[in-house]
Amino acid sequence: MGKPTGFIEIKREKQPYRPVGERLRDWKLQMLPWPTAKLQAQAARCMDCAIPFCHQGCPLGNIIPDWNDLVYRDRWREAIDRLHATNNFPEFTGTLCPAPCEGSCVLDLNNDPVTIRAIELAIIDRAFEEGWVKPEPPAARSGRKVAIVGSGPAGLAAAQQLNRAGHWVTVFERDDRIGGLLRYGIPEFKMEKSVLDRRLEQMEKEGTEFRVNANVGVNVSVEELRREYDAMLLAGGATLPRDLKVPGRELGGIHFAMEYLTLQNKRCEGDLIPDETFVTAKGKRVVIIGGGDTGADCLGTVHRQEAVSVHQFELLPRPPDTRAPDNPWPQWPIVFRTSAAHEEGGFREYAISTARFSGENGQVKRLHAHRVEMVRDGGRIDFKPIAGTETEMEVDLVLLAMGFLGPEREGLLTQLRVKLTDRGNVWRDENWMTSVPGVFTAGDMQRGQSLIVWAIAEARSAARGIDLYLMGRSDLPAPL
Numbered sequence: 001m002g003k004p005t006g007f008i009e010i011k012r013e014k015q016p017y018r019p020v021g022e023r024l025r026d027w028k029l030q031m032l033p034w035p036t037a038k039l040q041a042q043a044a045r046c047m048d049c050a051i052p053f054c055h056q057g058c059p060l061g062n063i064i065p066d067w068n069d070l071v072y073r074d075r076w077r078e079a080i081d082r083l084h085a086t087n088n089f090p091e092f093t094g095t096l097c098p099a100p101c102e103g104s105c106v107l108d109l110n111n112d113p114v115t116i117r118a119i120e121l122a123i124i125d126r127a128f129e130e131g132w133v134k135p136e137p138p139a140a141r142s143g144r145k146v147a148i149v150g151s152g153p154a155g156l157a158a159a160q161q162l163n164r165a166g167h168w169v170t171v172f173e174r175d176d177r178i179g180g181l182l183r184y185g186i187p188e189f190k191m192e193k194s195v196l197d198r199r200l201e202q203m204e205k206e207g208t209e210f211r212v213n214a215n216v217g218v219n220v221s222v223e224e225l226r227r228e229y230d231a232m233l234l235a236g237g238a239t240l241p242r243d244l245k246v247p248g249r250e251l252g253g254i255h256f257a258m259e260y261l262t263l264q265n266k267r268c269e270g271d272l273i274p275d276e277t278f279v280t281a282k283g284k285r286v287v288i289i290g291g292g293d294t295g296a297d298c299l300g301t302v303h304r305q306e307a308v309s310v311h312q313f314e315l316l317p318r319p320p321d322t323r324a325p326d327n328p329w330p331q332w333p334i335v336f337r338t339s340a341a342h343e344e345g346g347f348r349e350y351a352i353s354t355a356r357f358s359g360e361n362g363q364v365k366r367l368h369a370h371r372v373e374m375v376r377d378g379g380r381i382d383f384k385p386i387a388g389t390e391t392e393m394e395v396d397l398v399l400l401a402m403g404f405l406g407p408e409r410e411g412l413l414t415q416l417r418v419k420l421t422d423r424g425n426v427w428r429d430e431n432w433m434t435s436v437p438g439v440f441t442a443g444d445m446q447r448g449q450s451l452i453v454w455a456i457a458e459a460r461s462a463a464r465g466i467d468l469y470l471m472g473r474s475d476l477p478a479p480l
Contacts, residue, residue, distance in 0.1 A: 002072035006044030012112035013042060020344050024303055027188040027268050030340050031095075039122050042115045043071040049106040053330045054116060057104030059457035060093075061479045062086045064101060064116055071119055080127040083120065086479065088157045088456060089199060091128075092182065094121030095191045097453045098293070104330035128198065135205035138166040144470045147172060147229040149216045149412060152180025154443025154455040154462075155235035156203070161463035161476055163208045170229075171208060174215035177269070180237060184262040187297050189304065193269065217411030231438050231466050234426055235459065236412065238404040238444035244289060248357030253364040255279050257294045257401035264301050281307040281397055287367055288312045289354060290401030298399045300341035310346040311393065315383060317374055318350040353383060355390075357398070368392045404449040423448060432462035433469065440466050 003009075016032040017023070023030045034042075046068035054064045063082055070079035083090050094117055105113035127133050144167045148155045151173040163169045177183050179196050204210065214220045225232060241256045243249070260279045267273055281302040288298045291314030302310045319336045327334050342348065353372045359365040371389035375382050406424040407413060413420070419427040419435035426434055426446040433440050442462035443455040457479045467474035 002044035002046045002069050004048070006041070006072075007047045007107055007111065007114075010041050010045050012045065012115060013038065015115070015118050017340055017343075023189065024344060027304065029192050030189045030300075033125065034118060034122055039119060040072050040074065043068045043119050045107065046072075046114050047107060051106075053104040053106055054101040054114075055104075056330060057100040057102070057332070059100075059451075059454050059479060060086050060460075061457075062101065062120075064114075067123060068114065068116070068119060071123065076123065076126050076130070077132060079123045080132055083123050086477070087120075088160050088460070089153065090120050090124040091195050091199065092153055092191070093453050093456065094118070094124060095195070096186060097451060100332050100451070100453070103332045108333070109329050133202060135202050136164055137206045138164055140166055141168065142166040142471065144168070144230045145170070145228065146231045146233065146466060146470075147225045148233045148235055150180060150235035150237055150443070150445070151178045151210065152182060152235065152237050152443065152455065153452050154237075154445075154459040155180065155233070156182075156199075157456040157459035158233050158235060158442060158463045158466075159208050160203055160206070161460055162466060163203070163206055165463070165467050165474070165476055167230075167467070167470065169208050171210050172214040172216050172220060172225075173210065173212050174218070176212050178210050178212060184265045185258060185294075185297070186265075187261060187301050188265065188268040189300060190297065193265075215411070217413075217415050222412060222415040226438075230470055231440065233459075233462060233466060234412070234416075234418070234434065234439065234441040234445050235443045235455075236407055236445050238406050238425070238447075238449045240405045240408050241400065242402040242405050244354060244400055244402065246354060246356045248359065248364065251357055251359040251364040252362050253359075253396060254357065254398040254400065257288075257290070257298050257399050260399050261294075261297060261301060264305070279397070281305040281310070283308055284396035285394055286310040286397045286399065287393065287395050288399045288401055290314070290399075290403065291316070291348070291350075292401065292403065294403070295399075295401035296339045296341045298401050299339075299346055300344060302399075303341065303344045303346070307397075312346060312348050313352050313354065313369070314348065314350050315353055315372065316350065353385070364395060364398055366392050367395045367398065404444075406448055407445045431468065432458075432465035438469065440469075 052065050067079040067082045099117040101116045102113040107113045146162050146167050146169050148159050148171045151171050159169045159171050282305045286302050286307045288295045323333050354369050356368045357364050371386045372383040421427050425448050426441045428441050428446050440462050442458040461478040461480040464474050464476040464478040467476050
């Protein structure tokens with residue numbers, strides 16, 4: 001453990017951020033690095049809790065108390081080795097994961113949890129600065145070839161594991177750059193793409209091959225991959241957006257969140273996107289429908305594009321400030337949170353449902369909504385309109401950030417004829433193989449929309465399943 005009395009003497013501190021007025025003027029990372037002494041003090045709060053429930057909260061099984069103690073003792077080189085033992089990409093999870101480990105921290109019973117995510121990020125940043133992160137090519141090659149479809153966190157984690165096991169790995173990505181949602185879904189101010197690029201450079205030097213503009217099932221033949229590769233991994237994510245089927249949905253100015261975020265990320269990459277096809281919030285009245293992380297990403301982007309006003313709608317009621325009786329520790333705390341984007345401005349509306357849109361000359365101009373009451377009918381949740389709460393709002397841009405329905409079926413999945421679950425995700429067995437022999441799956445494509453930490457954990461387990469399938473045995477770890 002860290003300092004035996006650290007959790008008594010030291011209070012939790014918040015991750016430092018750049019001032020709002022400064023960060024809204026650019027697309028650079030919004031967070032600031034922790035001063036080393038302060039970070040070590042935060043690590044000292046990790047207590048000798050005998051049963052570290054943070055492990056229960058982390059799908060990767062990160063050995064959190066160990067690297068907290070190593071940071072406290074200024075043993076950073078050992079800390080990154082301990083962190084990399086369970087997590088391929090701590091720079092991604094340390095930036096983007098909502099940190100379910102912190103919700104399971106024993107301190108969270110009656111105090112503020114340890115700043116686990118910030119310590120994780122500091123470890124990997126220090127490791128890159130010191131040159132400790134180097135290519136780790138395999139000592140020998142198996143001669144087996146694996147095709148991975150999708151280059152998000154699941155595809156990349158599986159690729160690195162399988163390459164290090166000695167297999168020849170090729171990652172196929174339908175977009176023009178590698179990274180999936182890490183590249184085009186996550187705004188630049190939340191994770192600068194240089195962080196992704198430095199990890200891709202390491203993987204290329206290890207022997208992983210990347211192919212872009214390769215849409216398997218469209219311009220890349222599924223049958224050809226089946227013939228040329230000994231195994232396949234489907235890691236294409238859950239990219240089918242949930243639509244809002246109300247009157248007026250066909251009006252111009254209503255866009256899916258990922259369409260909007262992708263265009264801005266492409267501009268941040270330096271791509272020349274004509275103004276007539278670029279979706280911008282500049283000078284507009286904006287409504288974001290959806291109160292989750294994607295909605296917050298849209299919110300931060302809207303602020304930087306200088307919208308006139310922005311409202312974020314959420315169908316659910318406002319969460320409580322503290323845990324409800326039916327949400328006990330060590331469950332993930334469902335409480336009211338304020339993200340960096342919310343600190344930058346805008347209005348949040350809870351328990352509200354959009355009934356229809358109206359407009360002029362084919363463009364949306366008004367949003368019509370009403371308040372709702374959440375009711376439970378047995379195990380089913382429903383939202384009933386509250387009479388007399390009808391309202392309308394002038395709007396120029398509507399962004400739909402209501403989540404995803406699962407993987408896209410057309411193309412790859414229909415051609416492979418893989419079995420799907422009742423929820424429309426790709427079915428898999430205990431070894432992560434689909435109903436098609438030699439074809440495996442991991443991440444959101446088989447789980448449904450979820451967290452980055454789950455994607456990496458599942459990819460590591462699927463990589464072990466593939467290695468077993470190819471070689472009859474495997475030394476790769478499997479967290480799940």
